[in-house]
Every structure is written in structure tokens, then in C-alpha cells.
Amino acid sequence: MDMNFEIAYPWVFFLLPLPILFYWLLPPLKKRRTALKGAFFFRSAEAMEVKPQESAWISRRNILQWLGLSISWLGILAAASNPKLVGQPDMKVKTSRSFLVVADISFSMDTRDWAGTDGKMYTRWEGVKQVLGDFIEKRKGDRLGLVFFGSNAYLQAPLTTDTEIINWLLSQAEVSMAGQMTAIGKAIGFSHELLQADSLDHKVMLLLTDGADSGGGISPLVVATAAAKDSVTIYTLGIGDPNAPSSDLDEATLKAIAEETGGQYFLAMDEQQLAQVYETLNALEPMEFEEEEYRPEQLLFIYPLAFSLISGLIITLIITLLKFIRR
Incomplete structure (x- = not known):
């Protein structure tokens, strides 16, 4: 049977730049981290004539993390677009x-x-x-x-x-x-x-x-x-x-x-x-x-979804292994 590839919801791919938009518009997530407290911090700052200011340490993602997030997001969108193989219509x-x-x-x-x-x-x-x-x-x-x-x-x-x-x-x-x-x-x-x-x-x-x-x-x-x-x-x-x-x-x-x-x-x-x-x-x-017009269909959303999950898992394992080696 001849089957044609179709995407039910192609407009889903317009959501592709959505994470970048959130990255630009939303403020960074602040996390409290353990800090070294000094007993003479303010005296030292006064002696150095330096005024302490509130600040935050922003964690930077490496290229592997960005790659994993990009692949996962692309796979989720591909699955949400409902790709399928459609046969010739029958009555x-x-x-x-x-x-x-x-x-x-x-x-x-x-x-x-x-x-x-x-x-x-x-x-x-x-x-x-x-x-x-x-x-x-x-x-x-x-x-x-x-x-x-x-x-x-x-x-x-x-x-x-x-x-x-x-x-x-x-x-x-x-x-x-x-x-x-x-x-x-x-x-x-x-x-x-x-x-x-x-x-x-x-x-x-x-x-x-x-x-x-x-x-x-x-x-x-x-x-x-x-x-x-x-x-x-x-x-x-x-x-x-x-x-x-x-x-x-x-x-x-x-x-x-x-x-x-x-x-x-x-x-x-x-x-x-x-x-x-x-x-x-x-x-x-x-x-x-x-x-009634009946068109045989074979849904394919499981493949991009599985690719997204597996690739994300593999990249996470690679990042964890690299951190372990550096230690």
C-alpha cells in the first residue's frame, strides 16, 4: 500500500524559538549557595574603601547541555506535530x-x-x-x-x-x-x-x-x-x-x-x-x-519522542561522566 508522509499540526514548529524568547525576557534563576563568612569583612572593606554590593553568581551551561536541551525541545515539537504515514483513501x-x-x-x-x-x-x-x-x-x-x-x-x-x-x-x-x-x-x-x-x-x-x-x-x-x-x-x-x-x-x-x-x-x-x-x-x-471515507494511518510521534528522551539521557550521562573525570 502506498503511504504518504503528513504532518497534522505543522504550526507547532513556530514554537521552536520559544525557549530563546524565555531566555531573553525572564530574569536568571537565583540560587543560594554556601559562602565563606569572614569576621572582619566589613572592616576590611572599609579599610580598602570598597563598598560591598549585592550580587549573584550565574551558572553557565556548556555546549553539551545546550545541545541536549535543543535536541529534546526539537523532538518534543516534532512529536506534538503528529507526523504520520497516510494511505490512499478507501470507502x-x-x-x-x-x-x-x-x-x-x-x-x-x-x-x-x-x-x-x-x-x-x-x-x-x-x-x-x-x-x-x-x-x-x-x-x-x-x-x-x-x-x-x-x-x-x-x-x-x-x-x-x-x-x-x-x-x-x-x-x-x-x-x-x-x-x-x-x-x-x-x-x-x-x-x-x-x-x-x-x-x-x-x-x-x-x-x-x-x-x-x-x-x-x-x-x-x-x-x-x-x-x-x-x-x-x-x-x-x-x-x-x-x-x-x-x-x-x-x-x-x-x-x-x-x-x-x-x-x-x-x-x-x-x-x-x-x-x-x-x-x-x-x-x-x-x-x-x-x-465513509477511511484513510489508513500509521502514527509516527513515538519516534521523535523516543529520540528526544534517549538523546537527552545520553547527553546527561556524558556530562556526568566528564564531571566525574575532572574530579
Whole structure:
């Protein structure tokens, strides 16, 4: 990665002559030192006709001391200016929506009447998994979650931006893992509770099923109305041919759920139709995500600060050693 050198606060170096200014303007620091007292000092001064005056002895610094102070001050200023290496700006995706996929894996999803684009016949769940995986992979701007339902609803993947783990969990799911019934009401109610706990305002639910609600005391329309009050949009997707003798797809209920929450109902009878449904859904719910400019930075202030401390320590040791040698 290409990195450029930058100084965040270059104006700090205008403080470089500050110690000299203090040296000129402030008076010298006076220190009391041990003095030899004479009993006849004033008599001697009178005899010599000399008038005693108050005075002070000013300690002079040698060149090593001045060098050490200068290097330390320069290092402190260099550290305070916050030097750093800055990389090229990248765009950081900020998620703005929660998208919960609620998939039916009841026993009926094992029906082998799903026509693939390769001309082969698959079970409904096999076809849904393949196309749903591609759809999930494209929703990189959303926080995605995965709920499977049959007789009951179960959380398979919590809301996350990691589409790879969601696709892996999707690939591991099999029909009847959640029971053989189709509890649509329970699935919507359970999913609504998950979205209620989420902090994002924009919440979308995609409900896939090939059957009718099996009851269980929870009406799909009642829980859909409650979800609509919390600004949850539900898109419903019917799987399979509703006119087939073995089909019990309740299109009327799915349409009512979508209408109640401001969503839309889709019907997919084969792989090609399902892919078109997902394209339409991408247009209805475009990936609205915010972008933040992120620039990788490596702070360098520690280096001039360490140089200042180490050089000051070395010069202090040299001065102490020279004094010791002179003695």
C-alpha cells in the first residue's frame, strides 16, 4: 500500500524559538549557595574603601547541555506535530438496513417439481437454496439474517454483514429440520421480535413458503399488522405452481400480508422465475448504504519522542561522566 508522509499540526514548529524568547525576557534563576563568612569583612572593606554590593553568581551551561536541551525541545515539537504515514483513501460501507430472510423448510419443500435452467428437476428447497444464495451474496449493503421455519421458527443466522457465513448456513439446511408443518404466523411473529431488537430503522422481511399456515393459534395477518406498526416491510414469495393438485399455497394470505406491511407478493414456479423475482426485489429495495471515507494511518510521534528522551539521557550521562573525570 502506498503511504504518504503528513504532518497534522505543522504550526507547532513556530514554537521552536520559544525557549530563546524565555531566555531573553525572564530574569536568571537565583540560587543560594554556601559562602565563606569572614569576621572582619566589613572592616576590611572599609579599610580598602570598597563598598560591598549585592550580587549573584550565574551558572553557565556548556555546549553539551545546550545541545541536549535543543535536541529534546526539537523532538518534543516534532512529536506534538503528529507526523504520520497516510494511505490512499478507501470507502467504508456503513450498513443502513436490516434484511431478514424467513424461509419455509417444511416437508412440502421436498417436492421434486422445480425446473432448473439446466433442464433437470430439483426439489423446491434445492432450487431455492441455489438462487437465494446468489441473492444474499449481492446484498452487501445490508445486515442480513436467516430464519427457518416449519412447525416452529428458528434463528439460523443473526443479523450480520458476513454474507459468506449466511450462505454457508443456508447450504447446510435441509428440509424438515424445523418440523413438517407450515407455521407462517409463528415465523412472522418470531422474526418481528428479532427486528424489534435491532437498532436500524429500515427493516425488511422476505417470507418464502410453498404452503398455507397450519394454525398454531397465531394468525399471520395479526402479527403482520403488528410488524407494520413497527415499520417492518414484508415481501412474500410463493414457491411452486398454485394450480398443481398437490399444492396448498395460500396466495390470498400472502398477498394480504404484503399489502398490510407495504410490501409485495411474488410467485415463482421455477428457477428462472425466482431469479426474476430477486431482480425485481433488488429494484424495489435498492442497497441504500452510506459511505465513509477511511484513510489508513500509521502514527509516527513515538519516534521523535523516543529520540528526544534517549538523546537527552545520553547527553546527561556524558556530562556526568566528564564531571566525574575532572574530579
